[in-house]
Amino acid sequence: MQIITDLLPVILFFIAYKKAGIFAATAVAMISTLLLIGVIWLKRGKIDKMLAINGAVITVLGGITLLLHDKTYIMWKPTAIYWIGALALLFSRYAFKRNLIERMLGKMMTPPAATWDKLNLYWIAFLIGMGILNLYVAFHYSEDDWVNFKLFGATSLMFIFMIVQVFALRAHWVEQNQPPA
Structure with missing residues (x-):
């Protein structure tokens, strides 16, 4: 189960990329990661440190990507x-x-x-x-x-x-x- 939740944002990123490009995929990855964090927090009352770090990194780097329209x-x-x-x-x-x-x-x-x-x-x-x-x-x-x-x-x-x-x-x-x- 842990592997599926870890890979879910990556899989959704991949699907969104194939359908709509890198910037849509970035938004999907950001949203899916934050939703995943929210669901896990509601179910368990806590979030794994690596998932929280991943959420922070995707929010910052994904946000910069979308703001500057730069995939780097x-x-x-x-x-x-x-x-x-x-x-x-x-x-x-x-x-x-x-x-x-x-x-x-x-x-x-x-x-x-x-x-x-x-x-x-x-x-x-x-x-x-x-x-x-x-x-x-x-x-x-x-x-x-x-x-x-x-x-x-x-x-x-x-x-x-x-x-x-x-x-x-x-x-x-x-x-x-x-x-x-």
């Missing part, structure tokens, strides 16, 4: 999100001594501390790389190629990255009905 700003949006995520992982680990990856996955797996640190660094590197790749595609390929990459390429790379981790860490997964050792 919306094309920076995925990179901004990736790099904010990388910075959050980096600062939480080294400034606050908290590994966010461990906090998210700690109930599902029990690798040694060094493995958590490596996993955190892999995510930081991956997110930085995804930000660079987004900018490369955005400014070296057509707008249509970038929109297709945003939905299909970036999403596929994210899933592949996660699947590789699942297989690499399968020995550390905790059985659902057993308490962690």
Whole structure:
């Protein structure tokens, strides 16, 4: 369910782009993200931090895109999100001594501390790389190629990255009905 809600604004952006262009798609992404935040807040009474950050980034960069009628700003949006995520992982680990990856996955797996640190660094590197790749595609390929990459390429790379981790860490997964050792 979480994956669907995370991808919904991207899918709606893609559909709107194909039907009406980049500026209509930007407006749709902004509205759908803010509506999603509102619905989740009404259902749960709280909003995930990354969704709130995504809402803020899409509102600011999407708003600038529409105000200036310049697609450059919306094309920076995925990179901004990736790099904010990388910075959050980096600062939480080294400034606050908290590994966010461990906090998210700690109930599902029990690798040694060094493995958590490596996993955190892999995510930081991956997110930085995804930000660079987004900018490369955005400014070296057509707008249509970038929109297709945003939905299909970036999403596929994210899933592949996660699947590789699942297989690499399968020995550390905790059985659902057993308490962690």
